[in-house]
Amino acid sequence: MSDPTAAPAAKRFAFLVHPRADVASDMARVWRPLGRMPAAAWDWGLKTLPVPPVPLATVHRRDVADGRPAGWVIVVPVGASQLLTEDRRWVISKVEQAVDKAERLGAEVVGLGALTAPVTGGGRLLRPRPGVTMTTGNAFTAHLTAEALRRLLPAAPGWHIAIVGATGSVGSCVVRLLADEPIGSRLTLVARGQRRLHDLAADFAGRATGVSVHTSTSLDPVREADLVLVLTSSADALLGSAHLKRGAVVLDDTQPRNTDPRLAVERPDVTVIDGGVAAIPGIDLRGDIGLPRGLAYACLCETMLMAFSGHTETAIGAASVDHAVRMRDAARRFAHLGFDLADPLSFGRPVAWPAPALLAEAA
The missing domain is CATH 3.40.50.720 (NAD(P)-binding Rossmann-like Domain)
Known part of the structure; x- marks a missing residue:
């Protein structure tokens, strides 16, 4: 018989990112030769070709020894300026494809990083997905x-x-x-x-x-x-x-x-x-997200905290003070992994x- 007072089981997560202003430099984090493509080629290719979402990094907890990823960082193959200026339906379809990828990997919590949150109305324009908890990461930020x-x-x-x-x-x-x-x-x-x-x-x-x-x-x-x-x-x-x-x-x-x-x-x-930016010394992030090792963006940290605590309440739209307090308390619960303000x-x-x-x- 299960214990009703027991903490919810941890879930696996995915966090969505996208290339920023310098698309080539950010895509080189996925595969170094991609950094040699000129900006014009990237603008044309990402808009015209069926470029799929790709994993950028895997995330592992140092306090869990099963060797399995706790989560993934997935690249939405759309540049920052394209996210803000291209047809909204096309942009949302690219984000949806990344969420599809997250589900296939086994993620039950999905975080919307950088501009993927505002261009999807804080996640409200994405289709509902039973069994997937969404967050913008804005409350812990x-x-x-x-x-x-x-x-x-x-x-x-x-x-x-x-x-x-x-x-x-x-x-x-x-x-x-x-x-x-x-x-x-x-x-x-x-x-x-x-x-x-x-x-x-x-x-x-x-x-x-x-x-x-x-x-x-x-x-x-x-x-x-x-x-x-x-x-x-x-x-x-x-x-x-x-x-x-x-x-x-x-x-x-x-x-x-x-x-x-x-x-x-x-x-x-x-x-x-x-x-x-938060310090995460207890997290092994295997990949280059553009920060020194041992650091992570707060929105990614919120996604982790919701997954680690088994959180099932979606956190889309505007960030609330109540959810910020919940994430603060979750950070204290998992303080052995970090989640405090970085230097x-x-x-x-x-x-x-x-x-x-x-x-x-x-x-």
């Missing part, structure tokens, strides 16, 4: 982002935070998490839709005290912020030198990244931190956490 903001800002008030892409799935969840434990004294929410911005700001103001909240549909107020959180969905760099005050700190939580790599040269006074990277290179003195100078 929001939790880890809120933790990074608290790590970056000292406890003293006075800092101005700007959140670009505030009304998106991750952004709105981050804002609500910050409302429960406010930091800084001024918060500027930036997004395209004024109505959603107004509603989110009103929600924050009704739950938080001591923080002045403002909204904008342009990047102009970002120039006044000490710390800028970037949560947009774009195929190209969005935030550049002209948008940032002297000494600003930027937390870029986007894939493909939405901060201009030229910032590292043009603005040495600005510190850019790659957001949404900081900047454009993929290790850096130190910015000292409070830097932010004090910016303010």
